[in-house]
Amino acid sequence: MKMLKGNIILIIVLAVFSVVSLWGCAGNLPEGKRVDYLEQNWGKSFESAKKNQILNPEAGKTVEPVIGLDGQVVEHNLDNRKKSFEEQKEVETSTSFAIIE
Secondary structure, eight states, X not given: OHHHHHHHHHHHHHHHHHHHHHHHHHOSSOGGGOXXXXXXXXXXXXXXXXXXXXXXXXXXXXXXXXXXXXXXXXXXXXXXXXXXXXXXXXOOOOOOOOOOO
């Protein structure tokens, strides 16, 4: 009789747990009022990251030349950058397999 009573209690506990779990996963709002969190915030992260990376948002609105950059130094740096791409060496790769008997 004790064994039967224990099984009944276990079944009741599992049933209550199942009902509570399904109820919690189902949500409590009617279908028409549900707002998906992803739809609500779609693109905000991208726009925020893009905005935070812009140092001076007004920079493109002026036509004045940039002050503080020496033309010869900039030209030298650009030439070095172009040369760095020309001097890239190809990396040789090889694959070897050892057969152990």
